[in-house]
Amino acid sequence: MNDAKVRLRYLDQTVRALYPGPGSPRAYSVLPHRLLPRRLAPRRRWHGLLGRPVMVPVEGSIETYLSDILGVPVETVLHVRPARRANRKPILEAYGEGSRLAFVKIGDTPRARELVDGEAATLKKLSGLALKTVVAPTVLRHERWGEYSVLVLSPLPIRRGRVPAALLTEAVKEIAGTGGFEGAAWHGDLSPWNVAPSGDGRLLVWDWERYAVGVPYGFDAVHHFFQRALRRMDPATAARACLAQAVPVLAPLGLSAAQARRTALHYLITLADRHAADGHEPLGPPDTWLNPLVDHQEPLT
Numbered sequence: 001m002n003d004a005k006v007r008l009r010y011l012d013q014t015v016r017a018l019y020p021g022p023g024s025p026r027a028y029s030v031l032p033h034r035l036l037p038r039r040l041a042p043r044r045r046w047h048g049l050l051g052r053p054v055m056v057p058v059e060g061s062i063e064t065y066l067s068d069i070l071g072v073p074v075e076t077v078l079h080v081r082p083a084r085r086a087n088r089k090p091i092l093e094a095y096g097e098g099s100r101l102a103f104v105k106i107g108d109t110p111r112a113r114e115l116v117d118g119e120a121a122t123l124k125k126l127s128g129l130a131l132k133t134v135v136a137p138t139v140l141r142h143e144r145w146g147e148y149s150v151l152v153l154s155p156l157p158i159r160r161g162r163v164p165a166a167l168l169t170e171a172v173k174e175i176a177g178t179g180g181f182e183g184a185a186w187h188g189d190l191s192p193w194n195v196a197p198s199g200d201g202r203l204l205v206w207d208w209e210r211y212a213v214g215v216p217y218g219f220d221a222v223h224h225f226f227q228r229a230l231r232r233m234d235p236a237t238a239a240r241a242c243l244a245q246a247v248p249v250l251a252p253l254g255l256s257a258a259q260a261r262r263t264a265l266h267y268l269i270t271l272a273d274r275h276a277a278d279g280h281e282p283l284g285p286p287d288t289w290l291n292p293l294v295d296h297q298e299p300l301t
Contacts, residue, residue, distance in 0.1 A: 007037045007080045014078065014090050015040070015056060017108060017148075023059025030054060030080070040078040062092065062145065066104065069141050069152065072096040076104075087115055087209065087278065093155075100155045102140055103206075107149030111278070116149045117142075119209035123153070126208075129178060133170045135204050156204045159196050163203065169252045171195070171203040172220045179213040188212055190220040191227040215270070218250045218260070222267040225249050235289035239268055243293060265297060 011030070027043035029050050043053045058064060063076045074096040081088050089112040092104040107113030120142040127138060141152040172190070179185035187194075188210025196204045222242060229238035246264035247257045255263060272286045283289050 003082070004035055004037055007082065008034065010088075011037060011040060011078070011080045014108075015054070018078070018090060018092075018106065019056045019058065019061040019063070021057035021060065023057045023061075025055035025057045027053035028056045037080045039080060042075045042077075062104075062106070062150075065145050065150075066092075066094045066102070066152070067096075070094060070096065070101055072101070074101060087112065089116065094152075103137070103153045103155055105151040105153070105209075107151075108147075113149040115209040116151045118211070119207075120151050122208045122211040126178065131174060131178075133167070133174045133202055135198055135202050136208060137206055153206075156196075156206055157198070158204065159199065161197050163192070163195055163197055165252075167197060167201070167203050168195070168224065169221070171205065172218070172224075172253065175205075175220060176217055182213040184215055184217040184219075185211065185213040186215050186219040186223075188220075188223075190224050192224065195224075210274075216263045216266050218253050218255055218263045219267050219270070221249055221253060222246065222264050223271075226267070226271075230283075235283035236292070239289050239293050242268060243297070261297075265294060269294065 008030075028040050029043045029047040030037045031039045031041055031047075031050070033050050040054060040056075047053070063074060066076065067074045074094045077093040077095065079091040079093075081091065089108060090106040092106070093100055094102040094104055105116050105119070107116035120139055123136055123139050126134075126136050135156065137153040137156055139151065140154055141150065143150060175187050175190075176184040187205060187208060189207055190205070194205065194207045198204050225245060226238060226242045229241050233241060243261060243264045246260040250260035250263060268290055272283075272290050275281050275283070276286075
């Protein structure tokens with residue numbers, strides 16, 4: 001089954017769960033089109049060439065619930081998520097009064113609820129800290145809606161652009177410092193698509209559901225490098241590059257060459273363990289991309 005069919009089937013399941021009816025249905029459109037389904041948005045006049053509309057009952061739906069808690073009538077845009085992702089969950093944008101009011105994450109499975117609840121706890125913790133470099137979303141609401149965990153977040157003013165290396169380093173340091181006496185903390189997924197430079201010189205950072213404390217200092221910097229490498233390399237090559245570039249990547253954090261290499265190896269092993277715990281191997285089996293690298297390093301560690 002190709003990606004479009006997988007996404008559309010997941011979309012159908014999600015719509016039935018979040019917009020169960022009853023009530024008169026409203027027309028929505030799959031955007032940009034059904035062959036490349038990425039969003040389900042309220043249908044507009046100019047959507048006529050996109051194919052037949054998707055009829056969605058709004059009364060008693062997640063849209064009605066969000067209108068109630070945000071205090072204004074809202075329309076929702078539902079992200080059509082890749083159904084194969086281990087941390088798959090419905091993501092919505094809530095719009096009202098001509099602007100985007102919130103991002104909404106729905107914990108619709110035990111694992112998704114764990115991640116959503118964990119992110120809520122992390123963001124509430126961060127809101128009590130005097131962060132100078134990192135800007136995180138604010139929790140507007142975190143509660144149960146039926147059987148689901150719902151996390152409503154303030155929208156960050158996303159600005160696309162390359163993050164300066166010095167800014168990323170300062171962000172990594174500041175996030176690590178949030179662990180306090182528990183040790184270094186890491187965001188857990190400080191990927192290029194989860195960060196953006198703000199207009200005031202700080203770093204906008206979202207998707208905190210993988211935040212954890214007590215990891216080797218520098219994990220976030222290695223993760224950022226590795227995820228960028230995966231955009232242009234196969235996993236095995238990216239893993240080798242991660243180890244080869246560990247020293248320049250981690251030197252700005254004050255790590256020695258030996259510490260940097262150990263941190264990179266530890267990170268790669270931790271990532272493989274995460275995938276194993278999720279029951280999902282987006283990089284393939286570890287024996288194809290990780291084990292040869294680790295085995296070669298054993299005599300050197």
